[in-house]
Amino acid sequence: MTDDAVFKAHLDAARTETPQMDAAFMDRLISDAMAAQDALIAPPPVAPPVTRPAPGIWQQIREGLGGWPGLGGLVAASLVGIWFGAAPPSAGIGIDPAALVFGQVETYDDLFQTVAMPASFAEN
């Protein structure tokens, strides 16, 4: 018998003796396959809707005033008002608002006197 023939006889014997799987193991593999399949074709989880908390009172006020830009404008205007009240500008514009107000009052007094004068003269 040649070496090749002996080798072939061994291979034939080994093929006949091919390790066989248990039926239970095959069942387990098929279950694995189906579970993997379910995981593949399952729809992606739906994200829960984002619920916003109800707006608070300050948020409502802010939004009523036009949001942050509106609120910013309001604060800026208020600060300018306070600034003008505390330190009224005198130089640059040439008119002192306070003097203008008082000057106007004096002018009206003058006007009043001018109008009243003839009456007093008339009495005299």
Place this chain on the structure above:
Amino acid sequence: MVDGATRISGAPPDRDGAQAEAALLAAFARGDRGAAVTLTQSIAPRIFAMACRMLGDRSEAEDVTQEALLRLWRIAPDWEPGRAQVSTWVYQVALNLCRDRLRRHGGRALDLDAVPEPPDEAPSALARMAGADRAAALQAALDTLPERQRQAVMLRHLEDLANPEIAQIMEISVEAVESLTARGKRALVAALKGRRADLGFEDDE
């Protein structure tokens, strides 16, 4: 179309078989239960047999088979039909898993006596025992080979795979496969020579 059950015996898949496997994998990815069953029944026994021979341990071979198939299922939706044969890919994964396990166990098969029980329908008790002894002798001789030679010889002569497919599985050239199988076969023939009388070869023919 190749029926999955007909290839459990380990016949090498041909080109039609390759296309059938790719089509089955695509069907698997679409949720076809029949494809899951057919692919498992077609591929698992071959992978299990190879892992058993490589590792010499049924339980370890089951782990390798299970893991290799799970990896196949995971990549099923991204499988490119032209890139490789499905069963070749699984062999490659399984072989690498076997190598990792062998490395952890020091490079040798775990149990040299882990040869499966002979099937009941063997011709006669005596012939059956002779066959089992020859198979065991071959397995013992295989286990003495360097790892790469052992892999190449098993894939070529026991799994009946073609050299180009073995080259793909082992990630080496076809020439390297030829060299490994030739050296492996010479070593096996030499190892088995001294056991001819024990194994009943003098009485044959």
